[in-house]
Amino acid sequence: MEFICTQENLNKALLAVEKIITKNTTLPILSNVLLETDNSRLKISATNLEIGVSYWIGAKIEKEGSSTIPARVLSSYIAKLPNKKINFKTNENNVLNIFLDEITSNIKGMDAREFPIIPKLNEKPVGKVKNIDFKNALLSTIMASAVSEVRPELSGIYLFFDFTNKALTIAATDSHRLAEKVIPLVKGDFEQGENVSVILPKNTAQELIRVLDNAAYTEITISANQILFSMDGINLISRLIDSKYPDYKQIIPQAFEMEVALETKPLINLIRIAGLFSDTQLMNVSFKTDIANSLIIIKSESEQIGSNEAKIKARIKIKEKEGGNKKETGEDIEIIFNHKQLLEGLSVIFSEKVIFGINTSSAPAVLKPEDANANYLYIIMPKVV
Secondary structure, three states: EEEEEEHHHHHHHHHHHHHHHHOOOHHHHEEEEEEEEOOOOEEEEEEEEEEEEEEEEEEEEEEEEEEEHHHHHHHHHHHHHOOEEEEEEOOOOOOEEEEEEEEEEEEEEEEEHOOOOOOOOOOOOOOEEEEEHHHHHHHHHHHHOOOOOOOHHHHHHHEEEOOOOOEEEEEEOOEEEEEEEEEEEEOOOOOOOEEEEEOOOOOHHHHHHHHHHHHOOOEEEOOEEEEEEEOOEEEEEEEOOOOOOOOOHHHHHOOEEEEEEEHHHHHHHHHHHHHHHHOOOOOEEEEEEHHHEEEEEEEEEEEEOOEEEEEEEEEEEEEEOOOOOOOOOOOOOEEEEEEEHHHHHHOOOOOOOOOOOOEEOOOEEEEOOOHHHHHEEEOOOOOOO
């Protein structure tokens, strides 16, 4: 195999694919990237047997062929070279010879025939999304997935393709909180039958977040147990979690006794301050309404550190009771939240104001942007103390 390519393009490709590689003493070949010529381009691939990533770059192909090279060594080496054209050549012993100006290097590789085959899906794509929408949706939901894999479905990300409404719903929950974001499906020539849903492993979602900036759109293909994300010059294929996702829609409140509108950025800052005074294990922060003065009082305390109290102006809307002509003022509510979980939900609400939907001090609270078109909600369970 002989080819010439630029340092910039190869470095970008290696950075995109090497993230999935983990040290594997049982199969050393998994520590390598596969370099192979493919229709006048260079294809760089990596896999950990659960996720496979392939990246194509332009190259001048002098001789067809393939080889596998240790990923960390090659990536670190290429990153240190100047942005010039580099000459590559492999010999019969799978040694990669690299030539650039006065620099000559040799990296020992392994036979490409030992590299695991990355599956190809024969099914047609089910949909297409804008990458900026897809990335924001994953970033807005992934933090709500479970850390533990005791219940595998909760450790993954739920994708629901709604062909009737041309929408993709992305959701995650760890049973203590829930995040959901709905984005549009791009119109395309797809054979769209019944709506379909899958559970994406969290690791796959994290890799997607890393590579989605490399293209504008992604086509999604689904088979019985795998999913393929195809974009310009990049393919990412992953196994799916074989389980049934909980019917989370039933826990989303449809009405609220109280809706509180707050400025998002000032609220985030006050929650961060409160977190400094919260017990490091409990991480409690008190969120109390003061309806008479249109305020929210945020308090936290720790025996070791001290206490903190802050007030922020709010627009508080009370649900009107049936019957009678006079609107009741309502009773104040105090809710205890995990301040870290609260911050994680607020940090992905990109609107000037956030709406809190509240029913009781022990019922799930809903956070959503003031802009209803954002199609995002974050549900958090209060802590009972």
